[in-house]
Amino acid sequence: MSYTAEISRNSPTCFLLLVDQSYSMTESVGGTPGVQKAAFVADALNKTLQNLVMASSKLTGTEMEIRDYFHIGVIGYGLNVGPAFVGSLSGKELVPLSEVGYNPARIEVRQRKVPDGAGGIITEDVRFPIWFDAVANGATPMCQAFSLAYSILEPWIADHPDAFPPIVLNVTDGQPTDGDPRQIAAHLRSLETSDGNVQIFNMHVSALNASPLCFPNSAQQLPADQYAHMMFDMSSSITTFAWEMAQQYYPGTERDARGFVFNAGIEDIIHFFDIGTRVKVRQV
Amino acid sequence: MRIRVQSQVYRLQKLGNRPDENEDDAAIIEPPDGVLDEHPARYAVADGATTGAFSSEWANALVHTVVEHWTPTESLNACIEPLRSTWSDRFASLNLPWFVEAKARAGSFATLLSLWIAPPEDGTTEGIWNAAAIGDTCLFHVRDNTLCAAFPITESVAFGSTPDLLASKPPLGLVLREAHTHGHWRVGDQFYLMSDALATWFLSTHEQDGSSWAEIAAWREIATTTDHFAHWIAELRTSHRLRNDDVTLLVIEIVDDNPSPTT
Numbered sequence: 001m002s003y004t005a006e007i008s009r010n011s012p013t014c015f016l017l018l019v020d021q022s023y024s025m026t027e028s029v030g031g032t033p034g035v036q037k038a039a040f041v042a043d044a045l046n047k048t049l050q051n052l053v054m055a056s057s058k059l060t061g062t063e064m065e066i067r068d069y070f071h072i073g074v075i076g077y078g079l080n081v082g083p084a085f086v087g088s089l090s091g092k093e094l095v096p097l098s099e100v101g102y103n104p105a106r107i108e109v110r111q112r113k114v115p116d117g118a119g120g121i122i123t124e125d126v127r128f129p130i131w132f133d134a135v136a137n138g139a140t141p142m143c144q145a146f147s148l149a150y151s152i153l154e155p156w157i158a159d160h161p162d163a164f165p166p167i168v169l170n171v172t173d174g175q176p177t178d179g180d181p182r183q184i185a186a187h188l189r190s191l192e193t194s195d196g197n198v199q200i201f202n203m204h205v206s207a208l209n210a211s212p213l214c215f216p217n218s219a220q221q222l223p224a225d226q227y228a229h230m231m232f233d234m235s236s237s238i239t240t241f242a243w244e245m246a247q248q249y250y251p252g253t254e255r256d257a258r259g260f261v262f263n264a265g266i267e268d269i270i271h272f273f274d275i276g277t278r279v280k281v282r283q284v
Numbered sequence: 285m286r287i288r289v290q291s292q293v294y295r296l297q298k299l300g301n302r303p304d305e306n307e308d309d310a311a312i313i314e315p316p317d318g319v320l321d322e323h324p325a326r327y328a329v330a331d332g333a334t335t336g337a338f339s340s341e342w343a344n345a346l347v348h349t350v351v352e353h354w355t356p357t358e359s360l361n362a363c364i365e366p367l368r369s370t371w372s373d374r375f376a377s378l379n380l381p382w383f384v385e386a387k388a389r390a391g392s393f394a395t396l397l398s399l400w401i402a403p404p405e406d407g408t409t410e411g412i413w414n415a416a417a418i419g420d421t422c423l424f425h426v427r428d429n430t431l432c433a434a435f436p437i438t439e440s441v442a443f444g445s446t447p448d449l450l451a452s453k454p455p456l457g458l459v460l461r462e463a464h465t466h467g468h469w470r471v472g473d474q475f476y477l478m479s480d481a482l483a484t485w486f487l488s489t490h491e492q493d494g495s496s497w498a499e500i501a502a503w504r505e506i507a508t509t510t511d512h513f514a515h516w517i518a519e520l521r522t523s524h525r526l527r528n529d530d531v532t533l534l535v536i537e538i539v540d541d542n543p544s545p546t547t
Contacts, residue, residue, distance in 0.1 A: 008300065053383050058305065059337045064384050101383055126389070127382045282300070282528075 003239040005164040005195035007069050008282045013164035014071045014094065014156055015052075015277055017045060018145045020172035020205075021078030025136035027173070030206035031265050037205050040266060041171055042134040045074065048273040049131055053101035056281070066098035069281050073152060074131070077145035079138030086133050093152045104129035142176035146184040150191070153198060157191055165196045169276045170234075171269075173205045175227050185234035199236040201259030201276040204228070205269060213262040214271075215246045217254035228262050235260035245278045286541040287404055287471060288318040289325040294513040294533040299521060301530075307332030307340040307394075308479045308532035311347035320411070320538075325401040326351040329421050329532055331479040332394040333449055337387035338375070342452055343394040345371075350398040356414035360396055361460055364450065371452040393449040395419025397436075397477060401469060401536070409540060410470040417463045420447040422483035424476040425467060426497050431490060432473075436463035440488035443480055471543075475536040476500065481529035485520060500535070 007013050025038035049072065056067045073094040076084030083093050087105025108128045116122040153166050168188065191198045204227075206212070213221060213228075215238065222228045235258040238246065246253040249271040261272050291314065297306035308331050315323040328347035332339030345367055354363045375388045397417040404411040415423050417436040420443055425433040437443060448461050469475075476497065478486060489496040503516045513533070520526035 010300075050383075050386070054387055055335070057383050057387060058334075059339075059384055059387060064381060066383065102381070104382070107382055127385060129382050 003164065003196045003241070005162060005193070006282050007164050007279055009067050009069065011163055012068055012071055012096070012160070013279060014073070014153065014160075014166035016073045016075065016094070016149055016152060016166060016168045018075045018077065018142075018149060018168060018170040018172075019045065019084060019132070020140055020142070020174065021076040021084070021135040022138055022140040022174055022177075023078070023136055024140075024174050024207070025078075025134075025205075027207040029266050029269070030263065031209040035266060036134070036136075037173055037207070038134040038136040040269060041205065042132055044269050044273050045132050045171075046128070046130055047270075048277055049100055050129055051274075052097060052277060056097055057101065066101040068096040068098050070097045071095065071156065072097060072100050075145055075148055075152075076135060077141050078135060081141050081144040081148055084135075085131055087131065089131065094156060100131065104131050105133075106130050139177040140172065140174045141178040142170075142172060143178045143181045143184055145170070146181050146188055150184065150188045153188070153191055157193055157198075160193065162194045164279060165193050166191075166198050167276060167279075168198060168200045169273065170200065170202045171205065171272075172203070172231075173207065180230065182230060182233050189236060197236070199239070199259060200234055201238075201272070202231045202235045203261045203264050203269065203272045204231055206263035206265070208263065210263040212264050212268045214250045214264075214268060215253045215257040215275075216260060216262075217257045222262070225262075231262065232258055232260050241280055242275055242278065245275045249275065285409065285543075287320045287409060288539050288541060289314055289320060289401060289536055290318055290539060291325075291327070291534060291536040294510055294531075294535075296510075296514050296517050296531045298530050299518075299528050305340075306530045307334060307343055308530040309340065309343040309347050310477070310532050310534050311351045312534070313351045320401065320403045322403060324403065325536070326354070327399040327401075327475075327477060327534060327536060328354075328397065329477045329479060329534055330394045330396045330450075331419070331421050331530065331532070332392070336391060336393040337384065338392045339394060342371070342392035346394055346396050346450065350396065354398050354400070354416070356400050356416075356464075356466065359462055360398060360416050360418055360450065361462055364396075368452055368454065392452040395421040395447055395480070396450050397421040397423055399423055399475060399477060399536075401475075401538070410468055412466060413469050413475075414466045415464070418448050418450045418460060420444075420480040420483065422478055422480070422486070424478075424483075424486060424497070425469075426474045426476065427470060427472065429498075431494075431497075433465065433467050434487065435465045437483065437487070440484055440491055443484045447480065469538055471538055471540045473538050475534075477532075477534040477536070479530060479532045481527050482517075482531045482533055485526045489525075500533070504535070
């Protein structure tokens with residue numbers, strides 16, 4: 001139970017992302033008017049998948065290979081609860097990373113600013129692959145989402161009993177509308193490989209311009225908000241590696257911190273995905 | 285007196301990878317028959333960074349560029365500038381998948397070490413050597429069972445996980461730390477050039493009991509085939525004395541085919 005299992009092509013781990021697609025995700029991210037929560041989370045999630053593919057792709061000679069260090073799933077919950085990939089991966093619960101890399105639903109051309117090498121800034125076009133679209137419709141059936149996560153990860157763990165345990169990243173902006181998810185989250189965390197239990201990271205995206213609380217280690221740090229306490233209770237203690245990553249963005253993060261961000265602003269959303277998907281990969 | 289260089293390269297990929305996934309490379313240009321009379325002997329070793337695109341190709345292009353063009357009065361960075369200016373063109377015309385294009389756009393990265401062994405000074409059995417390095421690929425100069433020079437890293441604790449890297453894109457706003465050194469060689473000297481994993485072993489073993497080059501000599505005395513090298517590396521990895529990484533070792537010896545009779 002050490003979270004030290006090798007992550008390699010022969011021994012992949014799993015990331016399962018649960019994304020709130022309720023109507024309230026149409027609101028702006030707190031402190032950033034005009035940036036819609038659903039759209040920003042979708043961009044951050046697509047960028048995260050892009051980063052995982054880039055970090056796991058190997059290019060030698062004429063061979064271009066995406067190494068299957070990870071199996072990836074995205075579950076949306078709102079009007080419906082289910083797999084949220086769009087395009088040719090639509091309907092799939094978990095896919096190897098190479099299948100993700102080779103099958104974006106579409107590739108958009110976006111612009112970014114880069115230094116021109118002579119002290120100026122130029123705008124260049126970059127290709128931005130899309131696997132997941134912003135959706136905001138319906139209620140917040142978080143309990144159903146965690147139940148589905150359990151039914152996906154239980155057989156995965158049976159097939160990978162010695163793997164680095166799966167990591168579940170849950171992104172939401174509102175209270176669950178189908179009950180208290182603490183029990184089903186505890187049930188999900190109880191799933192284990194020989195290397196440790198399933199880890200759950202939770203992020204609450206705020207519409208308010210409120211101070212974020214990132215990776216707390218004690219319920220005493222939480223605001224007097226029943227909902228914040230619920231999500232704290234659902235979140236796993238982070239591993240040493242994730243703690244080291246968290247410290248890069250949030251100096252002072254305690255070693256026994258939980259994988260939990262409350263009142264996340266746009267930078268916190270990006271950091272959450274980065275910290276939650278950083279694991280030590282043996283590059284073979 | 286006929287002073288020659290004789291050299292051999294050994295390479296082995298990271299355990300779990302295929303040989304063609306090795307991102308280290310080495311190149312050699314020696315005078316005819318290795319005879320050091322007019323022209324220098326030139327060597328280079330590079331270690332491509334796994335995170336970049338086309339790292340092995342970049343490492344390969346770097347070592348061949350510097351053995352052909354680098355001279356001790358020049359910086360490595362300046363020497364590879366023509367290569368850098370055309371590097372991205374090689375991939376521009378290819379219809380690459382999005383992730384390959386994105387990685388290629390970010391650039392290719394490698395460490396680089398170059399060694400130049402000049403011919404002997406007139407009528408003597410010794411001469412000058414020069415070396416330049418970016419990153420943690422290392423050179424060790426051994427004479428009479430003594431380590432005369434370790435370059436650019438001199439202590440095993442100095443190795444880290446983020447060495448300086450030579451990028452295929454200009455290092456915007458960064459001052460690239462490029463190290464240069466020189467020394468004298470004599471007949472009988474050995475040079476060991478190696479990528480970082482083996483260099484870490486070399487220095488830490490030297491710091492403990494000084495036997496690193498003796499250990500290399502021990503298996504080279506039996507046979508100098510790549511198989512023996514692979515067997516030795518496997519033993520080091522199994523005993524956790526060597527971290528699992530691509531390994532390149534280039535051994536250079538300076539010999540006199542017709543030594544003067546001693547009286």
